[in-house]
Amino acid sequence: xxxxxxxxxxxxxxxxxxxxxxxxxxxxxxxxxxxxxxxxxxxxxxxxxxxxxxxxxxxxxxxxxxxxxxxxxxxxxxxxxxxxxxxxxxxxxxxxxxxxxxxxxxxxxxxxxxxxxxxxxxxxxxxxxxxxxxxxx
Amino acid sequence: xxxxxxxxxxxxxxxxxxxxxxxxxxxxxxxxxxxxxxxxxxxxxxxxxxxxxxxxxxxxxxxxxxxxxxxxxxxxxxxxxxxxxxxxxxxxxxxxxxxxxxxxxxxxxxxxxxxxxxxxxxxxxxxxxxxxxxxxx
Amino acid sequence: xxxxxxxxxxxxxxxxxxxxxxxxxxxxxxxxxxxxxxxxxxxxxxxxxxxxxxxxxxxxxxxxxxxxxxxxxxxxxxxxxxxxxxxxxxxxxxxxxxxxxxxxxxxxxxxxxxxxxxxxxxxxxxxxxxxxxxxxx
Amino acid sequence: xxxxxxxxxxxxxxxxxxxxxxxxxxxxxxxxxxxxxxxxxxxxxxxxxxxxxxxxxxxxxxxxxxxxxxxxxxxxxxxxxxxxxxxxxxxxxxxxxxxxxxxxxxxxxxxxxxxxxxxxxxxxxxxxxxxxxxxxx
Numbered sequence: 001x002x003x004x005x006x007x008x009x010x011x012x013x014x015x016x017x018x019x020x021x022x023x024x025x026x027x028x029x030x031x032x033x034x035x036x037x038x039x040x041x042x043x044x045x046x047x048x049x050x051x052x053x054x055x056x057x058x059x060x061x062x063x064x065x066x067x068x069x070x071x072x073x074x075x076x077x078x079x080x081x082x083x084x085x086x087x088x089x090x091x092x093x094x095x096x097x098x099x100x101x102x103x104x105x106x107x108x109x110x111x112x113x114x115x116x117x118x119x120x121x122x123x124x125x126x127x128x129x130x131x132x133x134x135x136x137x
Numbered sequence: 138x139x140x141x142x143x144x145x146x147x148x149x150x151x152x153x154x155x156x157x158x159x160x161x162x163x164x165x166x167x168x169x170x171x172x173x174x175x176x177x178x179x180x181x182x183x184x185x186x187x188x189x190x191x192x193x194x195x196x197x198x199x200x201x202x203x204x205x206x207x208x209x210x211x212x213x214x215x216x217x218x219x220x221x222x223x224x225x226x227x228x229x230x231x232x233x234x235x236x237x238x239x240x241x242x243x244x245x246x247x248x249x250x251x252x253x254x255x256x257x258x259x260x261x262x263x264x265x266x267x268x269x270x271x272x273x274x
Numbered sequence: 275x276x277x278x279x280x281x282x283x284x285x286x287x288x289x290x291x292x293x294x295x296x297x298x299x300x301x302x303x304x305x306x307x308x309x310x311x312x313x314x315x316x317x318x319x320x321x322x323x324x325x326x327x328x329x330x331x332x333x334x335x336x337x338x339x340x341x342x343x344x345x346x347x348x349x350x351x352x353x354x355x356x357x358x359x360x361x362x363x364x365x366x367x368x369x370x371x372x373x374x375x376x377x378x379x380x381x382x383x384x385x386x387x388x389x390x391x392x393x394x395x396x397x398x399x400x401x402x403x404x405x406x407x408x409x410x411x
Numbered sequence: 412x413x414x415x416x417x418x419x420x421x422x423x424x425x426x427x428x429x430x431x432x433x434x435x436x437x438x439x440x441x442x443x444x445x446x447x448x449x450x451x452x453x454x455x456x457x458x459x460x461x462x463x464x465x466x467x468x469x470x471x472x473x474x475x476x477x478x479x480x481x482x483x484x485x486x487x488x489x490x491x492x493x494x495x496x497x498x499x500x501x502x503x504x505x506x507x508x509x510x511x512x513x514x515x516x517x518x519x520x521x522x523x524x525x526x527x528x529x530x531x532x533x534x535x536x537x538x539x540x541x542x543x544x545x546x547x548x
Contacts, residue, residue, distance in 0.1 A: 149305050149309065165285060165287040
């Protein structure tokens, strides 16, 4: 299982009155990281939707270990844990500039078509998604 | 020009590290207030989109006079300033529990169809939108 | 374990290009529901923070069963599953207008003080939080 | 007046059911661009807040000329139009990959201190902010 590393800088709008990044923002970061994971393997999620496949989120979980504050640069390591035509599972590890673990989580996705019926991604696409990248290209 | 009054309670997720509601949240509140304004006049924005008319935002401005903090209950008075088939202008006044002015703003909208071409709302709908409600039903 | 019921109407800003409410919005709704749960039991989360106690989110999970679209009115039933001085666990069920289950989830919280050190809520407050309300006042 | 150029890729969470980036997201992008503008001139907004100066937003306006969709890479050119100790005005131009103008806007800011009273930035900081960068370092 190959990993893709994505960097995100905490935006002011993502913080809350506790002075830290709001927990809902991690799901947005996971989405950014997931899109990046796919793009690096030659799969544009935008093109996937244009072609009629949609990845619906069916489950998310996040464990928050340490706070992130405005302007922190965090690193998200994304792994595609399961990849079948009908569903995908991604996992994420968020670390800080000193390498410490800040948060980790997982998202589950179902493939549907334009009519919102269950669908299957073709092998040509799931093969690309599972491509083992030598390094973080 | 009749007014519709909508109440919104500031959510924690809408605050930022300054401990106040983030300025982008006002645009979301205006949208809530605008939808409410239309609903009270018998126009469901959801039905409008289903029928093939979309209100695109072409301009927004907000002047922020005093901070709103988490859990504040604010009142938004919405007025439909201009209503033509091809475009609408709404204005908003946000006041606090003691009646003081917190913010005010304006949004401009263009009517488009599903193909994102300029379109026109029928008179039956713009008439409803301009309905003068005796009180805040 | 008593339940509090909170209603939320899906905002346009909460939807995404799939035409449904974005999954991160459920965490914001849970927060609204949690604040409401506490308020109904005489605990203002704002006052809690003013008094120096902060509830930090340490874990969230959401299972999404059916899509919510713009303007849907959803019902959130909130239960305080665990309530100790140092930590809380809430669970949530989101249902639609016809009573069908749309999503469910859980959030875990740690109590900290202003210096972000672990702290304990006094019994007077945890007792209130666990108050069994006869009906949904 | 020197310009700083910042690139932002439209996130899925920033889109709405119209399939385009929600108008409130532009304010978040402006904030990212403004922070970047300051950082390039050696002014960390985070450090500014730590030192006790806060930039409160007092006015925003955005004119939206063309839609941005998910995954679009947009360019934001930021200019510091006015820079006095007590207040700042920034303007922004958002362009697409082919150079076409997508949106433009302006934000006004007041300087306040921790007690939320009007304050003044020292010359050493406003001088840096107005630094003319030869190119987009």
